[in-house]
Amino acid sequence: MEYTVTVLTPLVITSGKKIYLDIDFVVEKGRVFIFHWNKLINSQNKETFISDFSLNKLVKLFEHQRLSWNHLVSYKLESSYKPANILPFVKNPFSKPYLPGSTLKGKLRTLYLLFQLHNQDKLKNQLLSNLKKLTSNTQLKILEEEFIKNLDVSVSDSLPVDINKLLLLPTKVCSIKERGAEFKPFTIYVEAVAAGTTFSGYFKSRKVSWKALLPKFSFIIKNIIKREIDFFTLGNYHKLVQWYEELLKKVDEQSDFYLQLGWGEGFAGKTLFSLLPVNTQAKLQKLFRIGKRPLIWHRDCGKQVIPIKGKNLYNCPFCNRKNIEFTEVQYSPFPKTRKLLLTPSEEYLPPGWIKLSLF
Numbered sequence: 630m631e632y633t634v635t636v637l638t639p640l641v642i643t644s645g646k647k648i649y650l651d652i653d654f655v656v657e658k659g660r661v662f663i664f665h666w667n668k669l670i671n672s673q674n675k676e677t678f679i680s681d682f683s684l685n686k687l688v689k690l691f692e693h694q695r696l697s698w699n700h701l702v703s704y705k706l707e708s709s710y711k712p713a714n715i716l717p718f719v720k721n722p723f724s725k726p727y728l729p730g731s732t733l734k735g736k737l738r739t740l741y742l743l744f745q746l747h748n749q750d751k752l753k754n755q756l757l758s759n760l761k762k763l764t765s766n767t768q769l770k771i772l773e774e775e776f777i778k779n780l781d782v783s784v785s786d787s788l789p790v791d792i793n794k795l796l797l798l799p800t801k802v803c804s805i806k807e808r809g810a811e812f813k814p815f816t817i818y819v820e821a822v823a824a825g826t827t828f829s830g831y832f833k834s835r836k837v838s839w840k841a842l843l844p845k846f847s848f849i850i851k852n853i854i855k856r857e858i859d860f861f862t863l864g865n866y867h868k869l870v871q872w873y874e875e876l877l878k879k880v881d882e883q884s885d886f887y888l889q890l891g892w893g894e895g896f897a898g899k900t901l902f903s904l905l906p907v908n909t910q911a912k913l914q915k916l917f918r919i920g921k922r923p924l925i926w927h928r929d930c931g932k933q934v935i936p937i938k939g940k941n942l943y944n945c946p947f948c949n950r951k952n953i954e955f956t957e958v959q960y961s962p963f964p965k966t967r968k969l970l971l972t973p974s975e976e977y978l979p980p981g982w983i984k985l986s987l988f
């Protein structure tokens with residue numbers, strides 16, 4: 630069976646390493662030139678080149694041997710930014726971006742688990758009783774692994790796509806504060822595969838019909854989208870609320886399967902967290918926030934309230950109200966941040982929403 634993944638919002642799958650300005654790349658005249666030292670080393674006598682390498686020698690090489698930048702440059706990206714470092718997209722040995730099969734498989738596994746949990750009370754109870762013993766985020770991941778280790782599916786890496794599909798995009802981290810969304814002051818630069826790009830690869834399963842199964846997963850995707858709508862509604866971020874509402878319509882109407890992949894989908898997207906009962910979520914939330922005080926604000930005035938010790942009540946120093954009920958306050962959402970990409974059309978969008986089709 631074949632799969633195709635069509636990119637709807639720029640997709641980021643990081644290779645796990647960072648590259649740095651003036652070491653791994655330079656920026657000149659609106660272009661980022663990414664070096665590949667192996668390319669230069671391979672064009673020289675390897676042993677002598679490495680054993681007495683110096684910057685002087687490098688300069689001489691370029692001056693006297695008429696080496697051009699092409700001997701060093703692996704690929705270039707158009708960009709008006711000058712980042713200090715970049716998170717590169719995963720690439721094959723020929724520097725071409727591809728979609729790792731493990732990324733797609735990991736996502737399908739999580740969806741499968743969520744689906745099973747929804748349909749099997751026994752499995753759900755077993756998992757919930759295990760959850761009570763959890764003390765860390767990593768343990769949640771391990772627990773998940775145990776539940777799906779025998780999943781019947783193998784997914785190949787996709788064929789590589791052309792380097793011109795890559796964009797260098799700034800990312801902002803958006804958090805929800807008292808009344809409104811707020812961008813953190815720093816910017817993360819990432820290589821992202823442009824919207825409209827298609828990845829294709831192979832998909833194998835012995836017993837399970839994934840083609841029949843995928844549409845049954847859409848309620849999970851809808852829940853995830855609704856959670857995002859809640860998040861951005863809370864942040865008064867109307868453009869993104871609208872964007873997600875459009876996506877929700879597509880999920881409802883069309884036979885295609887939509888999901889979010891890769892970097893930026895966050896904790897809740899990768900784990901089964903989103904489908905747990907609310908009180909279990911609250912418990913885990915408390916657990917994972919050890920040392921951090923969750924932000925709680927008054928719905929009326931939007932200012933931070935102070936919890937009264939030992940009671941489920943709050944005081945608001947701003948509007949001077951005492952003994953405010955739980956229902957009158959708002960806890961900051963968990964996870965409390967979202968990564969947003971600034972697309973070439975100057976729009977902030979969540980990274981990695983894709984359309985998956987099986988043939």
Ligand SMILES: [Zn+2]
Nearest residue numbers: 927930945948
């Ligand atoms: Zn108040």
